[in-house]
Structures are given as C-alpha cells and as structure tokens.
Amino acid sequence: MDVVVVGASLAGVRTVQALRRKGLEGRVTLVGSEPHLPYDRPPLSKAFLLGEIDDSSVALLTAEQAKELEVELRLGAPATRVDRAGRAVQLEDGGRLPFDVLIAATGATPRTVPDRHPPPGVHTLRTLDDAVAVRDALAGGPRVAVVGGGFIGAEVACAARTLGLDVTVVDPAPTLMTRGLGPVLGDVMAARHRSMGVSLRTGRSVSRWRGSSRVEALLLDDGSVVAADLVVVGVGASPAVGWLHGSGLDISDGVGCDATLRATGTDDVYAVGDVARWHSTRYGGALRLEHWTSAGEQAMAVAATVTGTPTVFDSLPYVWSDQTGGRLQIFGRVLPGDEVVFVSGGPGEERFAAITGGQGALHAVVAFNALPDAMRYRKLLLQGAEWVAGRGVVQS
Ligand SMILES: Cc1cc2nc3c(=O)[nH]c(=O)nc-3n(C[C@H](O)[C@H](O)[C@H](O)COP(=O)(O)OP(=O)(O)OC[C@H]3O[C@@H](n4cnc5c(N)ncnc54)[C@H](O)[C@@H]3O)c2cc1C
Structure with a gap:
C-alpha cells in the first residue's frame, strides 16, 4: 500500500x-x-x-x-x-x-486583519520562521500591539510583558479568549493580564495600520490610536x-x-x-x-x-495554554450561554477550577494551575453528568 x-x-x-x-x-x-x-x-x-x-x-x-x-x-x-x-x-x-x-x-x-498587505513590523505566528522573526523583533524593545485576544494572542502578550515591554491587546470581543472560555472565565483571565500590566482594548477592532516603511500605529474603530513598533496578529x-x-x-x-x-x-x-x-x-x-x-x-x-481496524474518533476535546504565570486547561467545550460554577478557588486566586454547563448538561471543566481538581470533574464530563441550573453538577 x-x-x-x-x-x-x-x-x-x-x-x-x-x-x-x-x-x-x-x-x-x-x-x-x-x-x-x-x-x-x-x-x-x-x-x-x-x-x-x-x-x-x-x-x-x-x-x-x-x-x-x-x-x-x-x-x-x-x-x-x-x-x-x-x-x-x-x-x-x-x-x-x-x-x-x-x-x-x-x-x-493564519488570518490577518485588516485584510490588505500590512507594512513591515506586522507579523502572524504560526511557523518557526514567524516565531524567529517575532522573537528577534522583541529583542529590540518595541512597543507591542497584539491584534486578537485568543489563546495565541494572550500568550504573546504575556511573553512580551515578561520581557518588560509595553503591550496592548486589541480585540472586538468584550474580553479575552471569549470563544474558548466564555465571558465569565475570559474576564477572570483578562484581570490576570491587566495585573501583569497588559493594556486591554477589548470591544474595539482595528480599522487601519499606520506607517508605510514600518508599522507605527494601529487606528482603532473608535478613532483612537495604539502606537506600536511590533504588531502580532492572532485572529485565528x-x-x-x-x-x-x-x-x-x-x-x-x-x-x-x-x-x-x-x-x-x-x-x-x-x-x-x-x-x-x-x-x-x-x-x-x-x-x-x-x-x-x-x-x-x-x-x-x-x-x-x-491498517484494518475501523475506528471512530470520539475523544474529549482538550486544550491548554500557558499564560500569566500558570497553565490554563480546558476539557470539553465551553458553549455560548453556559453558566459557570467555581469548584475550587475563585476569580483573583492563583489557582482555580470551574465547570460550565447549561440545558441540563455539564459542558466543560476549566482549570488554572488546578489539574487535580479538574480531573475529578473531567470524569463526570466523560460520564455525561447532568447540569442543574444555578448549582452546577450535584454529586451524590
Ligand atoms: C503558536 C502556536 C501555539 C500553540 N499552542 C497550543 C497550545 O498551547 N495548546 C494546544 O492544545 N494547541 C496549541 N496550538 C495548536 C497546535 O499546535 C495545533 O493544533 C497543531 O499544530 C495542529 O497540527 P497539524 O499537524 O494538524 O497542523 P499544523 O501544525 O498547522 O501543520 C500542518 C503542516 O502542513 C503544511 N502544509 C500546509 N499546506 C501544505 C501543502 N499544500 N503541501 C504540503 N504541506 C502543507 C504546513 O506547512 C504545516 O507544516 C498552537 C498553535 C500555534 C501556531
């Protein structure tokens, strides 16, 4: 064959x-x-x-x-x-x-925005060559703008802040990682980014780049300007x-x-x-x-x-992201409109685990530096645990 x-x-x-x-x-x-x-x-x-x-x-x-x-x-x-x-x-x-x-x-x-040829200094991050270019640019001590506050954008923002640089994240959604975490847990992570000194311009999108031989700034849809020498676009x-x-x-x-x-x-x-x-x-x-x-x-x-054993692929989705000094882990999928219940720790704490669900079913387990807590609920997720509105999963 x-x-x-x-x-x-x-x-x-x-x-x-x-x-x-x-x-x-x-x-x-x-x-x-x-x-x-x-x-x-x-x-x-x-x-x-x-x-x-x-x-x-x-x-x-x-x-x-x-x-x-x-x-x-x-x-x-x-x-x-x-x-x-x-x-x-x-x-x-x-x-x-x-x-x-x-x-x-x-x-x-990677997609890019706005949808036209950007000036030098605007990067996406998918390949090793992209990463080398961004890493080398960071070494020059630029003002950094990250377009898109998804997982990759949030990680880049953290890395740049850890290097001591000024960082602004722009995203049209109301908070960070909205698609992966939903608004409640997205806000929890956004607060962690703010406390690291990342400037967040959520609810705003980029209308244009400014600069021709090099990027100088982003012009946002409310007319405001974000000065930047390095732009990393992470919009999916x-x-x-x-x-x-x-x-x-x-x-x-x-x-x-x-x-x-x-x-x-x-x-x-x-x-x-x-x-x-x-x-x-x-x-x-x-x-x-x-x-x-x-x-x-x-x-x-x-x-x-x-090789001859027909196999249905049915694994529980799992993704992790390292940012703001810890590991974020998501089992299952946070769905739009999900309720959130914290099962250990809480917003503002250095570790927490939360479950999300709705319409009678547990949908996801989200942990930040709290894998052991998450694993108990992951098991319930695999068992198809019921979600009780206002209470989450009721364990016997
Ligand atoms: C910067 C970054 C950080 C990430 N961090 C995490 C994380 O923390 N946790 C997590 O769960 N996931 C993370 N991911 C996602 C994870 O890396 C991807 O899910 C994974 O790489 C998918 O692997 P893949 O082989 O399907 O696709 P890819 O890794 O995209 O590889 C596809 C390959 O196919 C090649 N190719 C494309 N078109 C052609 C063609 N026509 N002919 C030949 N070759 C072609 C491409 O060049 C590429 O090398 C991250 C992704 C990125 C980019």
Whole structure:
C-alpha cells in the first residue's frame, strides 16, 4: 500500500509513526511545504519567544528517525493538486506521488486583519520562521500591539510583558479568549493580564495600520490610536485546503469527514489535525478543532482504520495554554450561554477550577494551575453528568 501524508507537522508525523507502529508495510511519504524538519508549534508562543529554548527543542521528527521509520520526506515541496481519478498528488516541484491512501494533514494558515498587505513590523505566528522573526523583533524593545485576544494572542502578550515591554491587546470581543472560555472565565483571565500590566482594548477592532516603511500605529474603530513598533496578529486560522481545490472533496471549513475521519464520499482519503472537520458522535455534528492533543489522537485513529481496524474518533476535546504565570486547561467545550460554577478557588486566586454547563448538561471543566481538581470533574464530563441550573453538577 502506498500512503501519502500531506502536511509534515504534528498530525502528519504522528500519523506516519502510528502507521508503522501498527505494522503498515509499503511506501510511506510525508510531504511538507516548509523547508524545516517537522517541529512542534505550542512552544513557539511561549518559551521560544522568551529565548528560553531554541529550534533544537521543538523537533518532532529527525532525519534519522524518518529513516528508521522508512518514511520518505519531501520537504519544501508543497502539494498543489490532487488527481483523485489517477490517485496521485501533484507537488509544486514537479513531483507526482501515486497513492493508495491519501491523508490530508495540512493544518491551518493564519488570518490577518485588516485584510490588505500590512507594512513591515506586522507579523502572524504560526511557523518557526514567524516565531524567529517575532522573537528577534522583541529583542529590540518595541512597543507591542497584539491584534486578537485568543489563546495565541494572550500568550504573546504575556511573553512580551515578561520581557518588560509595553503591550496592548486589541480585540472586538468584550474580553479575552471569549470563544474558548466564555465571558465569565475570559474576564477572570483578562484581570490576570491587566495585573501583569497588559493594556486591554477589548470591544474595539482595528480599522487601519499606520506607517508605510514600518508599522507605527494601529487606528482603532473608535478613532483612537495604539502606537506600536511590533504588531502580532492572532485572529485565528483557516484550514489549509487550497491544494484540494478541484479534487471534488468537501472542503468548506476543512476537509469534511465521517466519524472515522474518512473524507466524505471517498474510500481512500482521510484528514487529521487542524484541517479535519469530522462528524463528532460526542457532539452529534460536524466539529473541527485546532488542539494539539486531538491532532495526535486523530492520527492514531486514522492509522488504526487504514491498517484494518475501523475506528471512530470520539475523544474529549482538550486544550491548554500557558499564560500569566500558570497553565490554563480546558476539557470539553465551553458553549455560548453556559453558566459557570467555581469548584475550587475563585476569580483573583492563583489557582482555580470551574465547570460550565447549561440545558441540563455539564459542558466543560476549566482549570488554572488546578489539574487535580479538574480531573475529578473531567470524569463526570466523560460520564455525561447532568447540569442543574444555578448549582452546577450535584454529586451524590
Ligand atoms: C503558536 C502556536 C501555539 C500553540 N499552542 C497550543 C497550545 O498551547 N495548546 C494546544 O492544545 N494547541 C496549541 N496550538 C495548536 C497546535 O499546535 C495545533 O493544533 C497543531 O499544530 C495542529 O497540527 P497539524 O499537524 O494538524 O497542523 P499544523 O501544525 O498547522 O501543520 C500542518 C503542516 O502542513 C503544511 N502544509 C500546509 N499546506 C501544505 C501543502 N499544500 N503541501 C504540503 N504541506 C502543507 C504546513 O506547512 C504545516 O507544516 C498552537 C498553535 C500555534 C501556531
């Protein structure tokens, strides 16, 4: 069996490793658009920006390990097209890779705002090259503006403050990390950022950049100006599906898949990681996650299916973020309108755990420096615990 995995990062690497562990023989090719050997992204917005680690600490797969696995690496060679009828992937460098099974692991690419070519000094943070550029810029002691107060934006803001720099975060939502945490817990984390000295301009969006040869400032929608020498835009990412245009696959918001991560309407194409939108049996609908842990778990599920054990992917979503001097962890999903009940500690404390839920069901467990407390409730989450309005989960 010839397997071609497109996307040489976390999901792709974990897939080829799992395929070999499960005894897959035959040719395995891992195709990556970046020139670097596969590396891990979470440290890029954390220890890497602080200069605590360098690129040698983020390796996911060395050339020697690839050789041992008998995986052929095609790096710096973006896939540009898929010939489904001819069962082959076309590469930008002219290569053509025939496959029996194709696995899409191309992740996501960052969005930017405002939607036009920004001046130098405006960065996104997704790749190792991006992280090197931001880290080097931080070393010059700039005034920093972060556009987007999601997880990555919040981590960048913390790193810059830890380096002693002036930092302003701009986000149209009422608080930080609203999508991941909801407004109540978002506010708790926003207060931690403020107490670190991060300036928050929430409820505001960026209308324009100021500066032509270099960025000088952001102009906000209320007419106010945020002076900045370095801008990091963290406003989310879009699934990297450009290479699948014309393939006939469903690629609206990632590659549409069934519950086993097999692309809808195919028997030889799968998707894993940030690019996969699959039918979640847990939530009873389509889901696409941009979480490190699910990328690895999906890789194992797909490897099992491809090697003959059809496996439904149904893990509990989990994401962590290191910021304001601690680790934030979310099990499950905080849904819009969720009530929040603190089960240990509380807002303003150095550690807390909270549960969120509504409409009769516990939805998420959120912990800050409080993993043991979270683990008790994670178990209840897995058991499908009931939510009682105003009280949360009632334990017998
Ligand atoms: C800065 C940062 C910090 C993060 N921190 C956390 C964290 O703390 N906790 C957490 O849970 N998650 C975190 N994440 C998310 C996590 O890193 C992702 O969920 C994970 O990287 C997904 O892996 P992936 O392999 O699906 O996609 P990606 O890591 O995006 O890899 C996809 C790869 O495919 C390549 N590719 C794209 N198009 C093509 C093509 N046409 N041909 C060939 N190759 C292609 C890309 O270049 C890329 O190397 C973070 C992400 C970033 C960017």
